Amino acid sequence: MSTAPDLEPPVAARLSTLDRFLPVWIIAAMAVGLGAGRLVPGLGPALDAVAIQGISLPIALGLLIMMYPVLAKVRYDRLDTVTGDRRLLVASLVLNWVLGPALMFALAWLLLPDLPEYRTGLIIVGLARCIAMVIIWNDLACGDREAAAVLVALNSVFQVVTFAALGWFYLDVLPGWLGLPQTALDVSPWEIAVSVLVFLGIPLVAGYLSRRVGEHTLGRDWYEARFLPRVGPLALYGLLFTIVILFALQGDAITSRPLDVARIALPLLAYFAIMWAGSYALGRAIGLNYERTTTLAFTAAGNNFELAIAVAIATFGVTSGQALAGVVGPLIEVPVLVALVYVSLAARRGWTRTSTTAPLPQES
Template identity: 75%
Template sequence: MSPTTTSPEPGAIAPERLAVLDRWLPAWIVLAMVAGLTLGRLVPGIAEALDAVQVGGISLPIAVGLLVMMYPVLAKVRYDRLGSVTRDRRTLWLSVVLNWAVGPALMFALAWTFLADLPEYRTGVILVGLARCIAMVIVWNDLACGDREAAAVLVALNAVFQVVALGALGWFYLDALPSWLGLEDASHTLDVSPWTLAGSTVVFLGLPLLAGFLTRRVGEARRGRDWYEERFLPRLGPWALYGLLFTIVVLFALQGDAITRAPWDVARIAVPLLAYFALMWGGSMWAARRLGLGYARATSVAFTAAGNNFELAIAVAVAAFGVTSPQALAGVVGPLIEVPVLVALVHVSLRLRPLFPRAVS
């Protein structure tokens, strides 16, 4: 009897196809972080100059970097397969529970455990936990050979929940819950403008999603799917990582001086964030496997749950507390920890792939 053959799940990517640029991604990210920190520390006024370029409260340099980062990945999504994801209730409900029940509660507990004596930093860390990922997770999912279509649906679901629920969750975790638990020195009530949330969603998800959809629609209509996926996408793909690296440089340039002046504070903020990313990703992969999800969808669920919308967290912290506030610094430390940790988890994820059930051909 011949051995049973298996085929990759829909949306998955063969790991051996990772390009040289992808395989060396940790090194490029470290260099981008160092470049951003160096610029922020050594170039007078660069943080103020970058922060001054805003449209509707959204940093234009960060927006440009994120749009360049997300567009190529969303152009790869096969939108005709989205129906199979929306019919998968296990994946959708697991993602909702992890993102909007488990994630914020876990970050709240970790922030109060490790930053009980630092209320401003604690508030910033809780904000990071409340802002669920709708941007960079698409890149991590793609590098880990996750289900692109599932990732697109899950980040869209997160975007809807953010617009509807973030203000209420901010009140609950920053004001109501600390008071109910009798915690001293409770954080400030968060007054989040719905326009801030809607603007973030449109810029960081809506525009690249629409551009990716139209690119595939027009490209396939004119030249066919084979040309689109075999000729066009390979040329477009590297721009996602160029956008990622540019975004990292800008983020760290904005707070480079503050980070290098207060390394002990950064270390204190990093502890709950490290614990959060590890626990959320590991717990999500375990829960997905227990529910019988295949590797590709389990990976999409895990990275969507572990990642955070740091650009929104920073925007809300800046709007509520000021650009130089400790809360904003805690928001910037978020990607400082998230980016290298989730890049490492991409490699861990690929090594765990044989432990998951695969589609039998």
């Protein structure tokens, strides 16, 4: 499977039907999920009930299927070229753990000053940095797979260590300093660690073992020419399945409150645009090549909506405005980041390759 829908006509002509019409399938999956959640009585609660420690098993299944093929493609013997790139690592940490949460806080208060529940939900979304679906966006845009693996692992560590503290700061301490209403957030590092283990740890270990065992027993040529093309399509099937389940869970809430969804969407649209464009500009300014700049941009713009929704539901309840804001997050993020994949591929055409910090684009 070619996971990068390149815009050049000769390449596009060789893409599979799934790849060529990816935006159509994603929009269809969202529509199916919303329609099912709205029209099938009890579907949302039934899906939501299949959970362990707040983690939806259907969503977890979809994400594991989605992430495994991409992580199986990672060349783990190249990771040292990423960990030695201090510009990339420092830029990612600053974007994800300083600028991202601060930007979402500012946008939430600026655009939702009269809607405290939605505002709080968006701030929680801003604190949950992406460790799952960003793998797909990065791969579709021909980003650096090894860099993506390192950056999502780095995000996962910081998520466990700092999420609760940042929640306390942005929902309680900072509003108090500014004379704004305060909110308490009750979430334990253990809950966050479980989310990280499920959504990143399992597919990462599976991908690493697949490459290690496959190359050792049958060779790298067999692994990359025979095995990876067979498992590759599972990534997009898993993505579409996840989208259907996610929107089925909250289909009724989303379709019954369209004006609220529109209000929540405004700061999210601004957030994704500013984070992605700003990260791209930063990557170019510090001399990163296309692949690593793309990885930096998508890992900074994406959010861990699974964690944000779980925290909002556990703290404020499944029918709360905070939970609705968390659900609207992927409703906006999915189509916007798919569009940005194509923007990235268009920018790739004229990119001047002045950096040698990463291998050439990885086609599969």
